[in-house]
Amino acid sequence: MKLLPLFTALSAVVLPAALVSCQKLPLSTSSRWILDADGQRVKLRCINWAGHQEVNIPEGLNKQSVDYIADFIQQQGFNCVRLTYSIDHALNPDVLISDSFVAAAGAANVSTEDMNNMYSQIAEKNSFVNGATTRAAYEAVIAALWKRGVMTILDNHVSKASWCCGIDDGNGWWDEGFGYNDMNSRYFKTQEWLDGLEKIATWSISQPGVIGMGLRNEIREWLLQGTNGREDWYNFLTQAATRVHTANPELLIIMGGTQSATDLTHIRVNKTIDWSAWQGKHVWEWHAYSFTVTFAIASGNCDLLKQTYGLFDGFVLEQDKDYTAPLILSEFGFGMTGGPNSGLSDDDNSYFQCLRDYVTGNDGEWALWAVQGSYYVRQGTVGADEGWGLLDTDWSQLRNPNVTDLLAPMFKVTQGP
Numbered sequence: 001m002k003l004l005p006l007f008t009a010l011s012a013v014v015l016p017a018a019l020v021s022c023q024k025l026p027l028s029t030s031s032r033w034i035l036d037a038d039g040q041r042v043k044l045r046c047i048n049w050a051g052h053q054e055v056n057i058p059e060g061l062n063k064q065s066v067d068y069i070a071d072f073i074q075q076q077g078f079n080c081v082r083l084t085y086s087i088d089h090a091l092n093p094d095v096l097i098s099d100s101f102v103a104a105a106g107a108a109n110v111s112t113e114d115m116n117n118m119y120s121q122i123a124e125k126n127s128f129v130n131g132a133t134t135r136a137a138y139e140a141v142i143a144a145l146w147k148r149g150v151m152t153i154l155d156n157h158v159s160k161a162s163w164c165c166g167i168d169d170g171n172g173w174w175d176e177g178f179g180y181n182d183m184n185s186r187y188f189k190t191q192e193w194l195d196g197l198e199k200i201a202t203w204s205i206s207q208p209g210v211i212g213m214g215l216r217n218e219i220r221e222w223l224l225q226g227t228n229g230r231e232d233w234y235n236f237l238t239q240a241a242t243r244v245h246t247a248n249p250e251l252l253i254i255m256g257g258t259q260s261a262t263d264l265t266h267i268r269v270n271k272t273i274d275w276s277a278w279q280g281k282h283v284w285e286w287h288a289y290s291f292t293v294t295f296a297i298a299s300g301n302c303d304l305l306k307q308t309y310g311l312f313d314g315f316v317l318e319q320d321k322d323y324t325a326p327l328i329l330s331e332f333g334f335g336m337t338g339g340p341n342s343g344l345s346d347d348d349n350s351y352f353q354c355l356r357d358y359v360t361g362n363d364g365e366w367a368l369w370a371v372q373g374s375y376y377v378r379q380g381t382v383g384a385d386e387g388w389g390l391l392d393t394d395w396s397q398l399r400n401p402n403v404t405d406l407l408a409p410m411f412k413v414t415q416g417p
């Protein structure tokens with residue numbers, strides 16, 4: 001009942017009916033396109049939903065029921081969610097949610113009482129959490145989304161459950177790679193990562209509407225890492241993709257470049273990755289924010305910025321190359337309030353207008369960062385607000401209603417095979 005006013009307001013948003021019908025799975029790729037089981041193009045229009053921090057369940061269940069959040073996502077027209085998780089979770093799915101909040105207090109160095117209070121709020125909004133495991137929370141979210149025709153991409157965001165992605169967070173580059181660096185690799189245990197991905201892939205077989213897996217968010221080399229022609233990138237991602245595909249051959253395999261998913265140039269300049277072991281499933285991903293490729297952003301020249309996007313990532317959409325495959329802009333976003341320009345800051349506005357033009361020009365796939373209006377705990381702050389959240393702090397409505405118009409052109413499908 002509480003939903004009605006929200007939906008009345010949202011009904012003003014005109015969405016093509018196709019956006020809310022279920023896709024026929026599994027998905028596959030052909031050239032730069034993602035196709036459904038009938039061979040029709042599927043354009044991914046996704047939103048990120050974080051779950052990779054210390055508590056190890058999707059954020060926001062203390063604010064609204066799973067059904068409320070899933071309704072909201074569907075009503076906004078998104079056809080998929082990029083749902084993030086840690087390798088800690090992948091390898092320890094049977095932790096009780098109540099225990100996970102206590103453990104998170106220790107891991108995040110915050111008060112146990114605060115975390116227990118937060119757990120009580122969750123139990124109020126989502127009674128299923130009583131006696132349930134963290135894995136069950138993921139399953140509830142995935143099921144609620146697919147009931148509404150919303151697909152899920154499972155994204156391995158970090159190894160050690162925590163906020164991502166500083167150069168000193170220990171989650172950036174494989175510990176078995178060349179040029180080991182403690183700051184950037186102490187938690188990125190290569191074998192645990194491979195095992196965790198395989199376990200998630202196996203579990204995903206039973207999960208409705210899961211269409212793909214992102215092998216690792218924002219891989220980033222530091223100092224000597226990557227200086228061997230990025231051989232570790234080729235090697236470990238090939239191992240991971242092969243294991244995921246063997247465990248669940250239906251999934252799309254999504255991988256990004258280095259420099260925090262902004263740089264695939266080695267694919268263009270040196271050699272592509274050999275995806276014969278996961279043929280017809282390969283998808284590239286990239287990220288673009290107002291603080292990435294800063295030299296091009298700083299120029300204030302949109303043509304230069306678009307050229308830069310093309311040289312670093314967008315080139316993979318060019319037809320008939322050995323690297324040609326679909327490409328999803330799996331993270332982009334901006335502060336949802338502040339100043340003129342529909343509530344975007346000047347910097348965010350010029351970056352976003354240009355990026356949007358680039359993505360709509362290619363009719364590319366995308367995932368906005370992010371739906372969450374708050375976090376259970378982020379970087380030592382219990383209940384931290386997310387100013388980039390599509391939802392407000394209470395997860396009840398849009399933080400900035402202007403965002404609907406801002407994103408509208410990106411929902412349109414203008415090209416196809």
Ligand SMILES: *[C@@H]1O[C@H](CO)[C@@H](O)[C@H](O)[C@H]1NC(C)=O
Nearest residue numbers: 105106107108109110111380
């Ligand atoms: C934990 O937080 C307290 C303050 O609440 C601080 O004094 C202490 O240094 C922190 N410990 C770590 C390991 O960050």
Ligand SMILES: *[C@@H]1O[C@H](CO)[C@@H](O)[C@H](O)[C@H]1NC(C)=O
Nearest residue numbers: 227228229230265266269270
């Ligand atoms: C291409 O490979 C060479 C030789 O391994 C390496 O020096 C160079 O950095 C690589 N280029 C890119 C863009 O990765």
Ligand SMILES: *[C@@H]1O[C@H](CO)[C@@H](O)[C@H](O)[C@H]1NC(C)=O
Nearest residue numbers: 337338340341342343400402
């Ligand atoms: C929406 O856009 C208008 C016009 O640019 C702006 O004045 C207003 O502050 C924006 N709303 C929010 C919440 O940012």
